[in-house]
Amino acid sequence: MNTSRSTTDDPDTLDRVTWALRRADLAMQAVKEPPLRAVGMSGSNYAVLMTLRTTPGITGAELARLVGITPQAVALLTAKLIERGLIERRLHPRHRSVQELHLTENGHAELEKAERIISDLERHVRESLGPQRYGQLRKLLGQVIQALPEWTPPEPS
Amino acid sequence: MNTSRSTTDDPDTLDRVTWALRRADLAMQAVKEPPLRAVGMSGSNYAVLMTLRTTPGITGAELARLVGITPQAVALLTAKLIERGLIERRLHPRHRSVQELHLTENGHAELEKAERIISDLERHVRESLGPQRYGQLRKLLGQVIQALPEWTPPEPS
DNA sequence: TGATATCTATCAAGTACTTGATGCTTCGCA
DNA sequence: TGCGAAGCATCAAGTACTTGATAGATATCA
Known part of the structure; x- marks a missing residue:
C-alpha cells in the first residue's frame, strides 16, 4: 500500500499523456479488482457483462473487438458465464451459425x-x-x- | 479497423470516468502495440525499460509494484531483457542477495x-x-x- | 545477542490469454 | 446460379502471466 515513493510520477515521465493514461488505468485496476473478485467477478467478466448490457444481442466477434481481446478468449469467457447462468446464447435471425449473446435475469x-x-x-x-x-x-x-x-x-x- | 459502430461509446456508459479510462487505455494499447512490436518491443518491455530509465538501480520487487505485475513476472521479463543485453544486474551496496537493475548502453x-x-x-x-x-x-x-x-x-x- | 518480523528472490503449478489454422455460412457479383 | 471473398466460430498449441509456497538476508527490539 505504500506508493509513497512514486518515482514514476515525476514530471519527466508523467508529462506524457500516453504514460499517464497507462498508469491511471493500472492504478484503477489495482483498486477495483480485489472488491470485484469478492463478489465473484473478474475484470474481464465485468467488461463483458457491462458491454452486453449496453449492447444486447452482440455477436462474439463484435464483443471481442469492443473489449479488446481475441474471439477465442471471448469463447472461453462466455462459456464460463453461460455455465454460471449469467448470460445466454440465442439464434441470430439471419445467420444460423452466428449466435447472439444476451444477459440473463440472473x-x-x-x-x-x-x-x-x-x-x-x-x-x-x-x-x-x-x-x-x-x-x-x-x-x-x-x-x-x-x-x-x-x-x-x-x-x- | 472498423470501429464505426462503437456502441460502447454511448453516453450511458462513457459518462463513467472509470469506464472511459479503461476504454481509452485499451484504444491506446491497440494503436501502439503493433508498431512497438515492429521494433522488437512488447508493451511490458517498454514499461520496464521506461521505468528503469526514470528510476535506475531499482530492485525487482519495486519494479513489480510500479509496473503493476508480480515479482515473478518481473523475473521472467528481466531474464529475457538481460539475455538481449538491454539491461544488467549489479550488486546492491547493502543487501548482498538483492540486485539492482540498470539500463545498458544498448x-x-x-x-x-x-x-x-x-x-x-x-x-x-x-x-x-x-x-x-x-x-x-x-x-x-x-x-x-x-x-x-x-x-x-x-x-x- | 538472539528471536521475530520483513523484504527479497525464486521454484512449482495453474490460469488466462495469445497466435495460427480450419470449416462453415452468408454475401456480392458475373 | 454458381464462384469467390469475407465474416464468424472453434480446435490446437504456445506464451505471458498468475497464485501459492519456500529459503535467504537484513532490520527491530527485548
Missing part, C-alpha cells in the same frame, strides 16, 4: 452487485476532482478515444 | 527507437486535442492517480 442481478462497487469508486473520483474537472476529464477521454484510430505510426527513419 | 539505444514511435503518438494526441486541453488532461490524470489509493470499497449491504 446476469443483470449479479452485474448490479458489481455496479454498486464501481459506482462508489466513481463517486469517490468525482468528489476528489470536483464536478467541474470530473466533467472535463470525462469529455477529454472521449475525445482521445475518437482521435486515436486516426493515427498512423511514423516511418522508421 | 538498452538506452533500443529504448530510443520505441521512444520515437511513442512521441509521435503523443504529438498526434496533443495536436488533436490542442495544447490547452492536452495540458488539462495530463493534469487531471495525475490527480486521479493520486486520488485512487485513498478509496476504500463499500461494505456489502
Whole structure:
C-alpha cells in the first residue's frame, strides 16, 4: 500500500499523456479488482457483462473487438458465464451459425452487485476532482478515444 | 479497423470516468502495440525499460509494484531483457542477495527507437486535442492517480 | 545477542490469454 | 446460379502471466 515513493510520477515521465493514461488505468485496476473478485467477478467478466448490457444481442466477434481481446478468449469467457447462468446464447435471425449473446435475469442481478462497487469508486473520483474537472476529464477521454484510430505510426527513419 | 459502430461509446456508459479510462487505455494499447512490436518491443518491455530509465538501480520487487505485475513476472521479463543485453544486474551496496537493475548502453539505444514511435503518438494526441486541453488532461490524470489509493470499497449491504 | 518480523528472490503449478489454422455460412457479383 | 471473398466460430498449441509456497538476508527490539 505504500506508493509513497512514486518515482514514476515525476514530471519527466508523467508529462506524457500516453504514460499517464497507462498508469491511471493500472492504478484503477489495482483498486477495483480485489472488491470485484469478492463478489465473484473478474475484470474481464465485468467488461463483458457491462458491454452486453449496453449492447444486447452482440455477436462474439463484435464483443471481442469492443473489449479488446481475441474471439477465442471471448469463447472461453462466455462459456464460463453461460455455465454460471449469467448470460445466454440465442439464434441470430439471419445467420444460423452466428449466435447472439444476451444477459440473463440472473446476469443483470449479479452485474448490479458489481455496479454498486464501481459506482462508489466513481463517486469517490468525482468528489476528489470536483464536478467541474470530473466533467472535463470525462469529455477529454472521449475525445482521445475518437482521435486515436486516426493515427498512423511514423516511418522508421 | 472498423470501429464505426462503437456502441460502447454511448453516453450511458462513457459518462463513467472509470469506464472511459479503461476504454481509452485499451484504444491506446491497440494503436501502439503493433508498431512497438515492429521494433522488437512488447508493451511490458517498454514499461520496464521506461521505468528503469526514470528510476535506475531499482530492485525487482519495486519494479513489480510500479509496473503493476508480480515479482515473478518481473523475473521472467528481466531474464529475457538481460539475455538481449538491454539491461544488467549489479550488486546492491547493502543487501548482498538483492540486485539492482540498470539500463545498458544498448538498452538506452533500443529504448530510443520505441521512444520515437511513442512521441509521435503523443504529438498526434496533443495536436488533436490542442495544447490547452492536452495540458488539462495530463493534469487531471495525475490527480486521479493520486486520488485512487485513498478509496476504500463499500461494505456489502 | 538472539528471536521475530520483513523484504527479497525464486521454484512449482495453474490460469488466462495469445497466435495460427480450419470449416462453415452468408454475401456480392458475373 | 454458381464462384469467390469475407465474416464468424472453434480446435490446437504456445506464451505471458498468475497464485501459492519456500529459503535467504537484513532490520527491530527485548
